[in-house]
Amino acid sequence: xxxxxxxxxxxxxxxxxxxxxxxxxxxxxxxxxxxxxxxxxxxxxxxxxxxxxxxxxxxxxxxxxxxxxxxxxxxxxxxxxxxxxxxxxxxxxxxxxxxxxxxxxxxxxxxxxxxxxxxxxxxxxxxxxxxxxxxxxxxxxxxxxxxxxxxxxxxxxxxxxxxxxxxxxxxxxxxxxxxxxxxxxxxxxxxxxxxxxxxxxxxxxxxxxxxxxxxxxxxxxxxxxxxxxxxxxxxxxxxxxxxxxxxxxxxxxxxxxxxxxxxxxxxxxxxxxxxxxxxxxxxxxxxxxxxxxxxxxxxxxxxxxxxxxxxxxxxxxxxxxxxxxxxxxxxxxxxxxxxxxxxxxxxxxxxxxxxxxxxxxxxxxxxxxxxxxxxxxxxxxxxxxxxxxxxxxxxxxxxxxxxxxxxxxxxxxxxxxxxxxxxxxxxxxxxxxxxxxxxxxxxxxxxxxxxxxxxxxxxxxxxxxxxxxxxxxxxxxxxxxxxxxxxxxxxxxxxxxxxxxxxxxxxxxxxxxxxxxxxxxxxxxxxxxxxxxxxxxxxxxxxxxxxxxxxxxxxxxxxxxxxxxxxxxxxxxxxxxxxxxxxxxxxxxxxxxxxxxxxxxxxxxxxxxxxxxxxxxxxxxxxxxxxxxxxxxxxxxxxxxxxxxxxxxxxxxxxxxxxxxxxxxxxxxxxxxxxxxxxxxxxxxxxxxxxxxxxxxxxxxxxxxxxxxxxxxxxxxxxxxxxxxxxxxxx
Ligand SMILES: [Zn+2]
Numbered sequence: 001x002x003x004x005x006x007x008x009x010x011x012x013x014x015x016x017x018x019x020x021x022x023x024x025x026x027x028x029x030x031x032x033x034x035x036x037x038x039x040x041x042x043x044x045x046x047x048x049x050x051x052x053x054x055x056x057x058x059x060x061x062x063x064x065x066x067x068x069x070x071x072x073x074x075x076x077x078x079x080x081x082x083x084x085x086x087x088x089x090x091x092x093x094x095x096x097x098x099x100x101x102x103x104x105x106x107x108x109x110x111x112x113x114x115x116x117x118x119x120x121x122x123x124x125x126x127x128x129x130x131x132x133x134x135x136x137x138x139x140x141x142x143x144x145x146x147x148x149x150x151x152x153x154x155x156x157x158x159x160x161x162x163x164x165x166x167x168x169x170x171x172x173x174x175x176x177x178x179x180x181x182x183x184x185x186x187x188x189x190x191x192x193x194x195x196x197x198x199x200x201x202x203x204x205x206x207x208x209x210x211x212x213x214x215x216x217x218x219x220x221x222x223x224x225x226x227x228x229x230x231x232x233x234x235x236x237x238x239x240x241x242x243x244x245x246x247x248x249x250x251x252x253x254x255x256x257x258x259x260x261x262x263x264x265x266x267x268x269x270x271x272x273x274x275x276x277x278x279x280x281x282x283x284x285x286x287x288x289x290x291x292x293x294x295x296x297x298x299x300x301x302x303x304x305x306x307x308x309x310x311x312x313x314x315x316x317x318x319x320x321x322x323x324x325x326x327x328x329x330x331x332x333x334x335x336x337x338x339x340x341x342x343x344x345x346x347x348x349x350x351x352x353x354x355x356x357x358x359x360x361x362x363x364x365x366x367x368x369x370x371x372x373x374x375x376x377x378x379x380x381x382x383x384x385x386x387x388x389x390x391x392x393x394x395x396x397x398x399x400x401x402x403x404x405x406x407x408x409x410x411x412x413x414x415x416x417x418x419x420x421x422x423x424x425x426x427x428x429x430x431x432x433x434x435x436x437x438x439x440x441x442x443x444x445x446x447x448x449x450x451x452x453x454x455x456x457x458x459x460x461x462x463x464x465x466x467x468x469x470x471x472x473x474x475x476x477x478x479x480x481x482x483x484x485x486x487x488x489x490x491x492x493x494x495x496x497x498x499x500x501x502x503x504x505x506x507x508x509x510x511x512x513x514x515x516x517x518x519x520x521x522x523x524x525x526x527x528x529x530x531x532x533x534x535x536x537x538x539x540x541x542x543x544x545x546x547x548x549x550x551x552x553x554x555x556x557x558x559x560x561x562x563x564x565x566x567x568x569x570x571x572x573x574x575x576x577x578x579x580x581x582x583x584x585x586x587x588x589x590x591x592x593x594x595x596x597x598x599x600x601x602x603x604x605x606x607x608x609x610x611x612x613x614x615x616x617x618x619x620x621x622x623x624x625x626x627x628x629x630x631x632x633x634x635x636x637x638x639x640x641x642x643x644x645x646x647x648x649x650x651x652x653x654x655x656x657x658x659x660x661x662x663x664x665x666x667x668x669x670x671x672x673x674x675x676x677x678x679x680x681x682x683x684x685x686x687x688x689x690x691x692x693x694x695x696x697x698x699x700x701x702x703x704x705x706x707x708x709x710x711x712x713x714x715x716x717x718x719x720x721x722x723x724x725x726x727x728x729x730x731x
Contacts, residue, residue: 001069004054005029011049014041016238017135017161019168021110025070027055038065039077040108042171045245046288047076074289080280081105083178086272088562090589097562097587098555100269101179104276107172107190113160114148115187116172119259120163121146122511131165134158168241169227169248170194170256171287173280175273183553188264191277192257193286195248196297198226201321204348209321217317217342218252218295218335225249249290251332253281255298258308262511267559270308278312282331294332295339299324305501306510307357315339316356317349325356360499361506364541365466366572367421371442371542372462375703376415378437379457381408411437412456414703419542421464423591424565425576433597435578436473439546442576443471446542470540472531474547479534481519486530489519494537503533506567508560525551529560541573548577549584561587607706608653611643611720619644621676623652625699629675631668631682632716635659635692643720649705650720655698662690 007027014023019041028034035055047053053076057068070077086100107113117132130144136151136158143149149158163170175189202213210216214223227248234240255277260270280286281293296314303309303316303325310316314327317339330336343349386394386402411434419425419442427435437453444454445461446469471477481489486509490500504510507529514526522530528551535543549557565588568575579585585593592603614622614630621627622644641655665682668675668691675693682691709721 001056001058004056004069004071007035007053007055009047009049009051009053010034012044012047014045017137018110018159019045020113020160020162021108027053027070029055033060035060035063035068037063037068037070037077039070040079042107042168043076043079045168045242046290047072048246072289074284076284076289079106079108080173080284080286082276082279084272084276086268088268088559090562093589098558100177100272102188102269102272102276103176103178104173104273104280105176106280107174110160112172112174112187113163115174116190116259117146117160117163119187119190119261120165120257122259122262122513132163133161135161166192167194167227167229168238168245169287173273173277175260175269175276181553181555184555185261185263187261189258189260189269189273191255191259191273193277193281194254194256195227195287196223196250196252196254197299198223198228200326202318203321203323213318214297218338222251222294245288248288250288251291251294253286253293253296255296255300255329262514263508263556265510266306266505266508266563270306271312274309274312274314278329278331292332294330295335296329296331297326298328299326301325303327303356305357305498306505307359310355310357315343315354316352317342317354327356358498360496360502361536361567361571362539363571364468364539364573367419367541367574368464368466370421370462371419371446371464371467371574372417372460373441373445373456374416374460374462376412376417376441376459377410377457378412378434378441379408379410380437416703417442417594418592419574419576420592422569422572422574424568424588425574425592425594426585426588426590427576427578427594427596428580428585429596431580435596436546438594438596439471439473439544439576439578440476443469443473443477443544467542468538468540469542469544470535470538471544472535472546473544479531481530481534483518483520485516485518486522486533487515490534490537493534499537503536504530506536506563507533508556508563509533525553525556528552532560532564536567542576543568543573544576546578548579549581550579554581554583557581557584558587565589607650607720608641608643609719610638610717611645611650611653611708612716613645613718616646618676619646619651622654622696623699623701627674627676628696629660629671629693630696631675631677631685631691631693633686633689633691635661636694638717641698645708645718645720648707648710650702650708651705652699652701654696654700657695657697659692659694661692663693664690668693 007029009025010028011026012023021040023039023041023044025037025039025044025047026034027037053070053072055068055070057063059067082104084102084104086102087096088098089096107116120131131146134143134145134149136154136156138156139151139153141151141153142161143158144164151158171193173191174187176186177184177188200214202210204210225247227244229240229244234243258270258273260273281296285291285293298309298314299320300309301324309327314329316325316327318326320326328339330339343354386397427438429435440454441456446463446467487500490503491497494500509526509529519527519530549560552560561584594603618627636656636659639656641653643650643653665686668682669679711718
């Protein structure tokens with residue numbers, strides 16, 4: 001690229017039909033050589049004849065879109081494009097759970113605007129049903145539609161002209177996913193920036209109107225040259241805008257839209273889009289590129305229901321005469337000072353302190369104590385019969401050895417589970433292992449369901465007296481929606497539209513289209529999240545969910561898990577979720593993970609990484625804490641909690657505190673009460689060599705030994721893996 005040389009704008013060539021993605025700027029250098037620069041009309045239209053710029057080119061003729069750079073006081077071309085990485089971290093450990101790699105760039109291609117039209121249909125406040133204008137250049141015809149129509153006159157393919165809600169002054173920044181799974185969209189959001197609104201009055205809470213409020217807070221000349229084409233005598237709207245484009249200048253820009261793909265809302269992408277917009281506006285003086293920007297204003301109804309603008313640093317100042325909240329982001333010290341002054345001295349603003357959003361989801365009263373099922377027994381009986389089958393099938397089954405029989409299986413035998421107040425609990429296990437059964441029992445003992453499915457055969461039950469349970473067990477316990485639109489159903493449940501929207505946002509249903517949709521029109525995954533929203537709306541302090549996130553794709557499931565766990569921890573909600581998906585468990589970061597199955601259940605953390613084999617009765621002595629020295633032919637450097645295995649079962653765990661010795665048999669005889677070993681057995685085992693004592697402590701015996709998978713070989717240490725219990729079958 002050659003050194004930048006000064007050039008002067010000679011002319012612009014823009015056509016109404018396709019100005020969004022095509023326009024030409026003709027500039028001339030000091031030697032009188034003219035260059036035709038292809039760009040977008042959205043940029044070219046702001047550059048005025050006689051304006052001085054700097055141009056670098058790689059060629060002098062037939063200059064393409066990517067063959068030059070152009071700058072005035074700020075860079076003009078190529079358009080702004082910047083990569084951002086958004087790490088979603090665990091609020092507990094700070095560990096990165098997943099990462100978005102995003103590209104924010106100014107819209108340039110027709111396809112960018114088509115994506116914007118698609119996203120616009122998800123916008124909260126889209127008043128218009130038809131949001132895009134399409135054109136046939138051959139027939140000079142414009143048509144409103146939300147998807148590309150064919151020309152009714154010539155049958156040709158129509159091209160996108162503009163969004164109906166946008167003006168010529170609007171500029172768009174699109175957000176693309178750089179790395180994405182095949183089922184993920186390329187465009188996940190967009191931001192639209194405009195000049196500030198021409199006029200703004202304030203409605204005070206007492207109903208009175210304060211005209212031109214902005215001029216009382218900021219320097220009045222900030223709003224002296226608005227984009228205000230209505231006041232101009234011109235033959236058409238297009239030309240009226242053209243006139244206004246020439247005079248518009250303001251140190252304030254307006255954030256006119258932030259639209260995020262519904263699947264990606266409430267995951268920080270809205271904030272990221274706004275941060276990219278801040279860089280764009282600050283560096284390039286968007287939209288008109290004439291004055292450095294000192295503040296950004298936005299009029300955003302949704303800011304009442306969603307805190308993402310305030311999280312980025314927007315400050316709420318007042319409501320418009322039409323009662324829409326107005327927020328400002330200061331970019332300069334002047335703006336910051338003026339805003340601070342207003343918040344200190346205006347009586348209404350002093351009340352709200354610049355804060356608009358208030359979470360409606362209350363902190364619930366935490367469970368007063370743990371929910372415990374001790375010595376829990378539950379079995380399952382199934383009669384296999386061939387009676388109702390046709391003779392041929394009976395014969396076939398008999399040939400395979402299938403006979404009439406009764407299958408009886410213990411789902412839990414003397415098991416124990418403790419649900420900790422405020423904790424996130426995950427029940428994990430193979431399908432059919434008893435996870436749903438356990439959830440039914442937790443629900444049954446909490447609300448007192450009489451049905452045998454919901455009651456243990458025997459158990460010592462402790463239920464905290466302040467429990468408010470909500471449960472989701474598909475086809476059994478689930479909220480009803482009827483035919484009402486989602487938002488209406490939740491409003492009727494809560495009597496608070498803010499809370500209704502908040503629980504929908506929390507479950508990833510932050511989408512105006514979905515708010516209006518009746519339940520039956522939702523996809524399976526959306527139904528699952530809507531049910532969850534309805535449960536949250538009841539503000540329980542204990543939430544039980546079977547097959548959590550089962551119908552969601554991996555990324556949606558992970559996002560939901562991360563949000564729900566965060567909500568639970570910040571609002572004192574106790575969660576018990578059934579899932580077998582490792583990515584979901586990672587995002588939940590459960591406080592307790594219970595493995596269900598094998599006739600028992602146990603905290604996953606209780607299964608040690610390694611275990612050693614010991615003969616009976618010594619194994620039992622160890623886990624009961626009676627045997628505190630394990631005698632071996634060699635010392636060990638292993639410390640910490642390990643398992644004790646005997647007869648193919650994990651009996652419990654113990655901590656290795658240290659290693660002592662060597663000891664002679666005579667010395668060991670003096671410590672008989674520590675190792676409990678029979679002297680004759682010891683002599684045989686030692687075979688003339690000295691022995692070492694592994695010091696043990698903190699013994700823990702399992703309620704029921706856990707059968708483990710047998711591995712060939714006789715190493716001292718093994719990794720215990722629980723083994724599925726076989727059915728107890730009786731013919
Ligand atoms: Zn046509």
